[in-house]
Amino acid sequence: MRCDEPQRPMRRDPRAERNLRRCRTNEAESSTEACSRRRDPRLERDRRRQRPSIQLSSSGIQALLSDPASLSPLRSRHTARRGDPGSTLSPSLATRPSQPEILRIEAPSCWILVVPDAPSGALTSHDRDAIAAARLLADNKNGGVIALAPAAAADYGAIGIDRLVQLPDVHTEPAFRLATLEAILAEYAPAHIILPDTPLGGGHLGRLIATRQSLAIAPGVIRISGGELVRLADGGRIEQTLPAAPVILVAPESADPKPSARREARVLPIPALSEVDETIEDCGLLPVDPYSVPLQEADFIISAGNGVSDWESFSELAKVLNAAVAGTRAVCDANYLPRHRQVGASGTLVNPRCYLSFGISGAPQHLQGIARCERVIAVNTDLHADMIKRADLAIIADAQTVMPSLLALLRKQR
Ligand SMILES: Cc1cc2nc3c(=O)[nH]c(=O)nc-3n(C[C@H](O)[C@H](O)[C@H](O)COP(=O)(O)OP(=O)(O)OC[C@H]3O[C@@H](n4cnc5c(N)ncnc54)[C@H](O)[C@@H]3O)c2cc1C
CATH class of the missing domain: 3.40.50.1220 (TPP-binding domain)
Known part of the structure; x- marks a missing residue:
């Protein structure tokens, strides 16, 4: 075409137009849903x-x-509120002006004990799943949740803990952890103990306590549903439902930690320990x-x-x-x-x-x-x-x- 010729409007190719529209849609999709x-x-x-x-x-x-866990969106400084020790409220809501509502439980039908690993001082996501599983089970039975964990690892009230037995230090000797756990069993007689099923943490401690106390154990639990446990069987091919065992080892993502009402996280004293087995030493x-x-x-x-x-x-x-x-x-x-x-x-x-x-x-x-x-x-x-x-x-x-x-x-x- 010569430059001095009058320009005619270009003919629109309907197929090219359609392809262009598709490309634009795909671009928009891929920018919102990255890579998968x-x-x-x-x-x-x-x-x-x-x-x-x-x-x-x-x-x-x-x-x-x-401290890789330091970026955790859920981690915050320990600000557990202690409840009024004289309170006689049975599962009920108590409110204070300008304070978030705290759900206090005085006389639950049973206690569920949860023992997170908190290996570097902060709760892992697996720990939080175990706590959520404990909360689920407790709510199903109208019970309360006790955690045995390092004090500064989390804001326990915000994640559904009614009572807290504080471990003094992150690197608590396994023998001391075991002795404390046994003392809690003797003092509070929890109906169930829930631990993350980790090879060196909860998985080991849970198996140890189950053997020492002759308790039934359910490892590899993938879900808690209506007070029952679900785990994989037959090489992972089928799901098996079984009644809640006294010791429950939960897999990652067995429960979804959801925000709920703030709990009391009342600090309980460590019960008197009978005997610490000094033959087990933590070499780090x-x-x-x-x-x-x-x-x-x-x-x-x-x-x-x-x-x-x-x-x-x-x-x-x-x-x-x-x-x-x-x-x-x-x-x-x-x-x-x-x-x-x-x-x-x-x-x-x-x-x-x-x-x-x-x-x-x-x-x-x-x-x-x-x-x-x-x-x-x-x-x-x-x-x-x-x-x-x-x-x-x-x-x-x-x-x-x-x-x-x-x-x-x-x-x-x-
Ligand atoms: C059926 C199938 C199965 C597959 N399975 C797997 C699998 O299991 N695992 C897997 O990994 N892949 C798998 N792949 C391959 C996969 O698609 C990618 O090709 C591969 O992961 C790319 O590897 P890469 O990121 O190392 O290399 P590249 O894609 O070449 O990326 C190199 C990256 O390094 C960056 N870079 C370059 N120089 C520097 C520098 N000096 N400093 C810092 N960054 C720099 C670049 O910006 C680039 O992002 C599979 C592919 C197929 C088809």
Whole structure:
């Protein structure tokens, strides 16, 4: 067409128009529902629990590494209110002017005892699930909930605790924890004891107490429904419903912690202990080989993607942080890591309290593998990477710069 010709209106191609409309709709969908088309209920729930991503300089990572739970949206300082000891109210609501309503229970039909792990001083999400399960069971039986836990781990009144027996310290000796638990059993005769089914925490303590006291135990409970327990049987193929056992070990996400009326969280004295078995000693955490810890059991994972080229710093960082090593399929394909360290849909599904990732894009197959991680930290040069969207803490920087800086910082502190 020559420039001096009068311009005719262009003909509109209906197919092109339709495609354009579709593209726009897809764009809008993908920006609201990042990275997954299928809605995975666990992902959804984790996302609801997440705080928005925070972008931080590499020095800011330090706080999270020392206490990954410190970003917990539910964690707050212990402000449990003590009830009026002279109160004679039977399950009833008592209000004070300008104070939130506190549900006080004086004479419940039974007590449910919950023993969270609180391994680093704060409640884990699994602990909160166990507390929610205890509340469910107690409400079903018109009972009350007693927690045996470190005092500063949570605002217990806000999460449904009627009574609290405070453990003096985070690193309470297992023998002392066991003796306290037995003393509570003798003093308050709870109808049920609920613990998170963790290999080194509640799972161990629950089995120990069940054996010592000859109590029936229900491990791996996935749901509490109408006062009954549901757990997987026959290799996970069927759900089995059984009456509530005296000792109940709950799986993660067995109950949904929901906000409800504030409870009293009245502090009870530790009953007199009969005898502490001094033969059990807590040696704290032992250093592990980062390449041999099974990924399913790891509590802290450091993971590499294609954006990592300084493998020496990565390996060294894993040792210093005492974290298990993992990676994406891309790095396993390239033989930087053995196949059994691959996280994702065709690798291992992991559920550590902290997942520290370097140079990982966040492909849907990888994100499926980390859906149940409690806290995710992502280091990536690309602000728009899906891994950054998934992260609770994002560091937009070169992995090869962050890793040595972090190492230097950690070494200076130790
Ligand atoms: C059927 C199937 C199953 C799969 N299963 C899995 C699985 O189980 N697990 C899995 O992980 N993948 C799986 N994948 C592969 C997956 O789709 C992705 O290809 C893979 O996860 C990408 O790995 P990556 O993030 O390491 O690499 P890339 O996609 O190449 O991403 C590299 C990232 O590093 C960042 N980066 C680059 N340089 C730097 C730097 N200097 N510092 C910091 N960041 C940097 C980039 O911005 C980018 O985000 C599967 C694929 C298929 C088809």
